[in-house]
Amino acid sequence: MALIPFAVVMIMVFVFSSQPGPRSKATSMLISSKVYFLSTGESLSDGTAPQVFDYWTRVVLHMFEYAALSFFTGIVVSVNGFKGKLRFLYMFFAGAAIAFADEFFQIFVYDRYGDPGDFTADCVSVIIVAGLFYLIGDYKDKKKKTGKRDSKSNDHGEYKEIRRKFMNFMIDDISFDTAIDKIMDMAKSGKHYIVTPNADHIVKLQKDKQFLDIYEKADLVTADGMPLLWIAESLGNPLTEKISGADILPAVCERAAKEKKSVFLLGGRDGVAETAAANLKKKYKGLIIAGTYAPPMGFDEELCEEDAVEPEESDVEKAINAVNKAAPDILVVCMGAPKQEKFIAKHMDELSFHVALPVGAAIDFAAGEYKRAPLWMRNAGLEWFYRFFQEPGRLFKRYFIDDMKIFILAWKYRDVMR
Numbered sequence: 021m022a023l024i025p026f027a028v029v030m031i032m033v034f035v036f037s038s039q040p041g042p043r044s045k046a047t048s049m050l051i052s053s054k055v056y057f058l059s060t061g062e063s064l065s066d067g068t069a070p071q072v073f074d075y076w077t078r079v080v081l082h083m084f085e086y087a088a089l090s091f092f093t094g095i096v097v098s099v100n101g102f103k104g105k106l107r108f109l110y111m112f113f114a115g116a117a118i119a120f121a122d123e124f125f126q127i128f129v130y131d132r133y134g135d136p137g138d139f140t141a142d143c144v145s146v147i148i149v150a151g152l153f154y155l156i157g158d159y160k161d162k163k164k165k166t167g168k169r170d171s172k173s174n175d176h177g178e179y180k181e182i183r184r185k186f187m188n189f190m191i192d193d194i195s196f197d198t199a200i201d202k203i204m205d206m207a208k209s210g211k212h213y214i215v216t217p218n219a220d221h222i223v224k225l226q227k228d229k230q231f232l233d234i235y236e237k238a239d240l241v242t243a244d245g246m247p248l249l250w251i252a253e254s255l256g257n258p259l260t261e262k263i264s265g266a267d268i269l270p271a272v273c274e275r276a277a278k279e280k281k282s283v284f285l286l287g288g289r290d291g292v293a294e295t296a297a298a299n300l301k302k303k304y305k306g307l308i309i310a311g312t313y314a315p316p317m318g319f320d321e322e323l324c325e326e327d328a329v330e331p332e333e334s335d336v337e338k339a340i341n342a343v344n345k346a347a348p349d350i351l352v353v354c355m356g357a358p359k360q361e362k363f364i365a366k367h368m369d370e371l372s373f374h375v376a377l378p379v380g381a382a383i384d385f386a387a388g389e390y391k392r393a394p395l396w397m398r399n400a401g402l403e404w405f406y407r408f409f410q411e412p413g414r415l416f417k418r419y420f421i422d423d424m425k426i427f428i429l430a431w432k433y434r435d436v437m438r
Contacts, residue, residue: 022099026092030118033085037122041131052077082138083145090115090149098153101434103161106254108154109427115146186252187222187433189235191259192242199242199263200271206239206375207281207349213364213376214238216265218245219426220418221357226429231358234365239375242268246401251430255437262398265379269352269386272377273300276350277307284346284373285312286339287354288383296386310346315339315355336367344372351376354383381407 039047090111097110119142123134182193192199206212215221215238225232235241242263243249252259276283283300285293293312301307316335343351351373353360360378364371384390392398393406404423408415430437 022092022096026089026096029085029089029092033089033118033122034125036085037126037132038129039132040129044132048078048081051081079137079141082141086115086119086142086145087149089118090146094150094153100431101256101438102254103157103256104154104254105250106427106430107157108150109250110431111150111153112143112146113427115150116143119143119146183241184257185436186217186243186248187225187429187436189217189225189232190241191217191248192240193259194240194242194263195260196263196267196271199240200268200275202240203268203272203350203375203377204275204279204281207276207279209374211368211374212239213361213368213378214240214242214268215361216242216244216263216268216379217248218264219247219423222248222429223422223425224358228358231361234358234361237365246398246403247426250401251426252437255430255434257437265377266382266385266392268377269379269382270300270303272350273304273307277304280306280308281349282308282310282346283350283352284310284343284348285352285354285383286315286343287352287360288314288387289389290314292383292387292389295388296383299386299388310348311342313339313342340367340370344370347372349374352383353378354380356380 036044036047093111093114094107097107102110119139122142123136123139126132127134183190184193185191194202203214215235217225217235221231221244225235243252243259244262244264246262249259249262273283275281285297287293288296291314293314297309297312301309315338351364351371353364353376355363355378357378357380360380364376364378368376381390385392390407390410393403397403397406404419408419
C-alpha cells in the first residue's frame with residue numbers, strides 16, 4: 021500500500037513533464053499570476069506575473085513536487101524496515117535518479133529541455149526531506165535507548181562477541197580490542213586466518229562461490245567499511261564498530277612487539293614490503309619482522325578462477341619457501357581481494373604460520389606509499405572518496421559502479437539481517 025502514493029506522485033511528475041513547451045509555460049504563468057496576486061494584492065493588467073516571479077514560482081513548485089516524492093519514498097523505505105543513514109541514502113538516490121530521468125525525458129518533449137537548475141532544485145528538496153526523516157528518526161531512537169542497557173554487553177559493560185548473519189555470510193560483531201586479542205591468541209598455535217569484508221568483498225561474494233567458501237571457514241570476520249555499519253544500524257541490528265585491515269596491521273604489530281611474535285610481510289610492489297617493515301620496526305621497538313617478499317606482477321592472477329591452473333610454479337614456490345624459511349607467527353598478505361584470501365586458502369597446508377591476515381592496502385599505508393584519509397573522513401564513511409583521488413583511474417569503476425550494488429544487496433537481504 022505504501023507504494024501507491026509514491027507511484028501516484030511519480031506519475032504526476034512525468035505527466036507535467038510531458039506537456040509541450042507552450043502549454044507548460046501557460047500553466048506555470050497561470051499559477052504564478054494567482055500566487056502573485058495573493059501575495060501582493062496587485063491586479064495584473066495583462067494577466068501575467070513578472071518573469072522573475074514566474075521563474076521562482078516554478079522553482080518552488082518543482083521543489084514541492086520532489087518534496088512530496090521524497091516523503092513517500094521515505095515511507096516506502098521505512099515500511100521495508102530501513103531507518104538512519106541507509107534510509108537517507110535510499111531517499112536521495114531514488115529522488116536524484118527520478119529527477120535525472122525527468123530532465124532527460126523532457127529533451128524529447130516539444131519545446132522542452134533538460135534544465136540543470138531544475139535538477140539541482142529537485143535534489144535540494146530531496147535532501148531536505150531525507151534529512152528531516154533522518155533527524156526525526158535519530159531523535160526517536162535516542163529517546164528509546166535512554167535508560168536501556170545494551171543487549172550486546174555483559175554485566176560488566178564489556179562487549180560480548182556475537183557471530184551473526186550479514187547478507188549471505190556470517191560476521192563477528194566484536195570490538196576492535198577484542199578482535200586484536202583474538203588474533204594474538206591465534207598467533208600462539210594452530211593455523212588460522214581472518215577476513216575483513218567491505219562493500220567490494222560483499223559484491224564479489226554474491227557470484228564467487230570459492231570466495232564465499234573461504235569466508236565461511238574464516239576464524240574471524242570483521243566489518244571493514246562504514247557502509248556495513250550503516251546497513252546493520254539502519255535495519256535495527258547495529259555492529260559494534262568498524263575493524264579495517266589498515267587498522268589491524270599496526271595494532272597487531274604493536275602487540276607482536278610486546279609479545280615477541282614474528283611477522284612476515286608478503287605482497288606489495290618491489291621494495292614496498294621492505295619499506296613497510298623498516299617503518300613498522302622503527303615505530304614498534306622490538307618488533308620481529310621475520311622476512312618480506314614481493315611476488316612478481318601477475319603471479320597470482322589464476323587464483324581468482326575457481327578451477328585455476330597453477331601459475332608460474334617457480335614464483336609461487338619462491339613465495340612459499342620465503343614464508344616457510346621464516347616460519348612466522350603472523351603472516352600478513354597484501355595482494356588485494358580476492359587474490360590474497362585465495363592464496364592463503366589454496367596454500368594453507370603448504371605454508372608455515374599461525375595466523376594469516378589478508379589486509380589489502382595496509383602494507384602500502386605502512387610503507388607511506390599512500391596516505392590514509394584523515395580520521396574525520398574515516399568516521400564519516402568517506403575514506404573511499406579520499407582513496408579515489410589517490411588512484412582515480414584504478415578505483416573509479418570499483419567505487420562508483422561495482423560497489424554501488426551494495427545498496428541493492430542491502431534491500432535484497434533486509435529480512436535476513438533484521
